[in-house]
Amino acid sequence: MGEAPLLPQIKLPGPVSLPPRIELRAPSFYVPKYRPVVLPSAQQMKEARIKAAERQRAEQAEKNKAKPAQVPAIPQETTTIEVPFIDTPIPVPRPEILSTAVFTAGAASVASVAGTLAAGALLKRLIKVLKPVLTAALKKIAKARGKNPAESDAKLRWRRRVSTKRSTQNQV
Secondary structure, eight states: OOSOOOOOOOOOOOOOOOOOOOOOOOOOOOOOOOOOOOOOOHHHHHHHHHHHHHHHHHHHHHHHHHSOOOOOOOOOOOEEEOOTTOOSOEEEOOHHHHHHHHHHHHHHHHHHHHHHHHHHHHHHHHHHHHHHHHHHHHHHHHHHHTOOOOOOHHHHHHHHHHHHHHHHHSOO
16 A cells, blocks of 8 residues: 555644734813903992983083084874783874875785786787778788788698698598
């Protein structure tokens, strides 16, 4: 018997290599620094208010000197209406102003509608009168130039329809 039989061999992969050891550092953070806010005392606040009021009075006095005598204002009479579920009152103009505004708006709308209707009717009449006159004038101009007058689209369609009917009747 000579040689030993060859047995199948399997090559197994080597061990898995692990990554090197990782060192995690402790987290750090920035501590914010601030300057403390210094608030004025109550006495300083009172003094500032008094100075501001004095400055405002001085400015008003200068403005009053520069202005001419004022005409007394016309009192504005408005009516307020209280609407449920709304806490604020709603101002409404005086009845005289309200009736004037309603009358003006109504007159303007009536005038515009009447003008539109009148212009439409006038335009229809003008078209009825001027269309035959203009077509006759254009035909005379075309005849004077020695050209055939242009036909309307309706007449062209009628000619095409008649010619197709005649051509289909003659076919056997």
